[in-house]
Amino acid sequence: MQKLTDNVLLLGNGNFNYYIVGKKESILIECGTSAGVSIFANEWSQLKEKPEIKYILVMHSHFDHVCGIPMLKKLFPEAQVIASQVAQKILLLDKVKVALGKADEFIINTYAKEGLLPTRPDKIDINNLKVDLAVKEGDSLKSGDGLKIDVFEAPGHSPCSIAAYLSSDKVMFISDAAGYMTPDGLMSPVFFQDYDLYLQTIKRLSQFPTEVLGVGHGNVPLGANQVKDFYSQGLQAAEEAFNSIKEKLIQGQSEESITAELFNTYIKGALSYYPEDMMLGSMYLLVKNVKSRL
Ligand SMILES: [Fe+2]
Numbered sequence: 001m002q003k004l005t006d007n008v009l010l011l012g013n014g015n016f017n018y019y020i021v022g023k024k025e026s027i028l029i030e031c032g033t034s035a036g037v038s039i040f041a042n043e044w045s046q047l048k049e050k051p052e053i054k055y056i057l058v059m060h061s062h063f064d065h066v067c068g069i070p071m072l073k074k075l076f077p078e079a080q081v082i083a084s085q086v087a088q089k090i091l092l093l094d095k096v097k098v099a100l101g102k103a104d105e106f107i108i109n110t111y112a113k114e115g116l117l118p119t120r121p122d123k124i125d126i127n128n129l130k131v132d133l134a135v136k137e138g139d140s141l142k143s144g145d146g147l148k149i150d151v152f153e154a155p156g157h158s159p160c161s162i163a164a165y166l167s168s169d170k171v172m173f174i175s176d177a178a179g180y181m182t183p184d185g186l187m188s189p190v191f192f193q194d195y196d197l198y199l200q201t202i203k204r205l206s207q208f209p210t211e212v213l214g215v216g217h218g219n220v221p222l223g224a225n226q227v228k229d230f231y232s233q234g235l236q237a238a239e240e241a242f243n244s245i246k247e248k249l250i251q252g253q254s255e256e257s258i259t260a261e262l263f264n265t266y267i268k269g270a271l272s273y274y275p276e277d278m279m280l281g282s283m284y285l286l287v288k289n290v291k292s293r294l
Contacts, residue, residue, distance in 0.1 A: 001043050002220075004212050005169040007147055010220060013039045013116070014183075015270035016064065019173060019214050021166060025144025026051035028079070029164060029173050030216055031058055031068035033104050034121040035111040040068075041075060042118040055141055057149075058083035058131060059175030060161040061090040064274070065216060067104035070128035071121060080132045082141065084153065087160035088131040097126040106275045114273075135162070149173075154205065156198025157190050163205055164214075172227075173214030178202045178234035181218045182269030187237035189266070192285040195242055195293065199235060206231040217270050245290040255291070259284045 002010040009020040016036025019029040032040070044050065053076040059065055061083070069081055083091075090096055101124055111117050135141070137153045147168060154163040154177040164173040178201070180188040191198035206228070213221040213230055221230040241262070248258050262283040263276075271279060 022143030037071040061087040063103040
């Protein structure tokens, strides 16, 4: 647990970050997975002054950002779950929800095996993987203390990604929009939807005065310099990966072999706890996005 600003608290194990904005009628940002919520709930129970949670903001619909919803709804039954319209629609698809549930269970098993869970969560009820209210670019959410969070679309990582800006505290919540930084400082490029949109999003978000960068996973960059470094490393990692994949494709290397190399390079840190087939699928999306531009 870490107080990031006067109004923002960070919870979670560092792999799955949870942010509480405000001291009354607060906004919880990020949902993580069931394993993540198990760790969050343990910290939450120790919190002396617990704010009431009014909104739960889902930053995008990847499994490691939505599978915590059912457990969070149990903890905060009055809270409204909010996400982009695209994420809301995705979470209506039964096939998708089954796949999300399986990935969540995989993480529970891995965390349990490693002894990382305070209590082992039950398998999620995928019927509870749902969004109550959709937001779009230009919308804002208010906490009970009058704090305002502005919502932006942040495509490129996924079409359902949003960012949220708390201007009063200069905090930008970007989730995975600019990359994943391993504990060793390796930046993984994550332009799974579209390379150009990804670069545009990073460049756009980096224009906002920011002292705290609310990333979905890993260490939270603090101070303008760390924030600037994170964005520039995100851009650099994406450009380097793009150029390297492009060269390999031009040289005739197979997509499978490039995908395997990307997996070996980037699936480090918390990502190594994720299902291998899913991570290979994600790495293939990088190859696909580069190929579409040749
Ligand atoms: Fe993601």
